[in-house]
Amino acid sequence: MxxxxxxxxxxxxxxxxxxxxxxxxxxxxxxxxxxxxxxxxxxxxxxxxxxxxxxxxxxxxxxxxxxxxxxxxxxxxxxxxxxxxxxxxxxxxxxxxxxxxxxxxxxxxxxxxxxxxxxxxxxxxxxxxxxxxxxxxxxxxxxxxxxxxxxxxxxxxxxxxxxxxxxxxxxxxxxxxxxxxxxxxxxxxxxxSRPGAEAPAWYRAMGDPVVGQALRLLQNEPAHPWTVAALADRTGVSRAGLARRFTELVGEPPMAYLTGWRLAVAADLLRETDATVEAVARKVGYSQAFAFSTAFKRVRGVGPQDYRNGGRLPDRQQSLPVA
The missing domain is CATH 2.60.120.280 (Regulatory protein AraC)
Structure with missing residues (x-):
């Protein structure tokens, strides 16, 4: 995805x-x-x-x-x-x-x-x-x-x-x-796609035959125990070549991007599902809930459970007609 x-x-x-x-x-x-x-x-x-x-x-x-x-x-x-x-x-x-x-x-x-x-x-x-x-x-x-x-x-x-x-x-x-x-x-x-459009770096990088493939692998399989070497092997280039090209096009190294993506997926899972924190951690590649919670709090400022408790949308009140 x-x-x-x-x-x-x-x-x-x-x-x-x-x-x-x-x-x-x-x-x-x-x-x-x-x-x-x-x-x-x-x-x-x-x-x-x-x-x-x-x-x-x-x-x-x-x-x-x-x-x-x-x-x-x-x-x-x-x-x-x-x-x-x-x-x-x-x-x-x-x-x-x-x-x-x-x-x-x-x-x-x-x-x-x-x-x-x-x-x-x-x-x-x-x-x-x-x-x-x-x-x-x-x-x-x-x-x-x-x-x-x-x-x-x-x-x-x-x-x-x-x-x-x-x-x-x-x-x-x-x-x-x-x-x-x-x-x-x-x-x-x-x-x-407009001339001069300021699309985000990762969006433009999707069109690159190597980096685009690497991005899709990370996004589709966030729970996989990725390393730069494993990612390079799957994309058919050298480890150094992938790391350099990925960083140039996306603006951050592959593993830094993966961490951000994992925590973004986790944030949505916490808000939209009833999965436990431990289950969410496993879905995004963390073997221990403690390590996941530590990383999540470092980036989001709050722990996973606090994020979930504060992320619920209010119930609808008097609404426009939809039917």
Whole structure:
């Protein structure tokens, strides 16, 4: 599993939050859900995305795709100066700015929300509600808000998502999750392949025939008792050659990368499963729970059990309609 796959593994297992937003001007929605990632695309009309203070507003037209990276708040509106009328909080809670619930009054149908059934602005919204240490490696490489212009034409994936989002068929949530995953993967690949794109070093290194293979071995088999010599043997190069090339392309030696990857996988296992600390330690290559706990605390600042106890997401409260 590479970090791009890791970004999707947790959210896909739990489900993402998807809806069609239908609005008639004037309108403005303040997003304070602290979600790690949100995809937005217009199917009709236009909208402005206003990031945190100091950043320039971004105009979203039909066919464009925007990705907002949390947890900083932002505003989506008919124009940059429109005052927010609605607040979206953690877990998709929908209230007025004073905190009064709005989900029932703005429910327009299956996965459809807004202030007018025939509003001029139609936006597809897909929000990943879960975060993780593996995905954080990728999310940290993204700007707070990125825009992929569509040139007035929607991608086939956006068209499929638009057709499916308001349907209520058996297994529909799985269909929507997969479509959103594919859309996100395609968008990130496009973003990192742009001329002059500042993709993270490990992402670029994936394209190297030797280092890319070494990275996949480490990521797919973190519990294996790797050494640089064993890794070099599996990739068909000398130990010194692999160590030098890996460090040049990734920015750290192979064993340092492996330690970071093991602890990132462990952090997600602690948060997303009920496996014991000892079981998690074995899954990521530590034969003793004590050694694992010591390494984890050195890097994270807290022990595995304390991390688990503090890493639970709050239960959802008054939420936007999803069905």
């Amino acid at each position: 590479d970090a791009l796959a890791g970004l999707l593994d947790g959210p896909r297992a739990r489900g993402a939050f998807l809806l069609r937003m239908v609005m008639e001007p004037p309108w403005s929605v303040r997003i304070e859900d602290r979600a790690p990632l949100c995809l937005m695309s217009m199917t009709a009309g236009e909208a402005w995305i206003v990031p945190a203070e100091g950043a320039e507003p971004v105009l979203l037209r039909p066919g464009d795709l925007a990705i907002a990276r949390g947890p900083e708040p932002y505003t989506v509106a008919d124009r940059p100066g429109s005052a927010p009328q609605t607040r979206i909080g953690p877990g998709g809670t929908c209230t007025t700015l004073r905190g009064d619930p709005l989900s029932q009054s703005t429910h327009l149908g299956v996965r459809t929300w807004g202030n007018a059934p025939d509003g001029a602005a139609n936006m597809l919204v897909g929000t990943y509600l879960l975060d993780g240490e593996i995905s954080r490696r990728l999310l940290d490489a993204l700007p707070a808000l990125l825009l992929l212009p569509g040139g007035g034409r929607s991608s086939p994936l956006l068209t499929l998502l638009d057709n499916e989002i308001a349907r209520d068929e058996p297994g529909q949530s799985v269909v929507l999750d997969r479509l959103l995953d594919l859309l996100l993967i395609d968008a990130l690949r496009t973003w990192f």
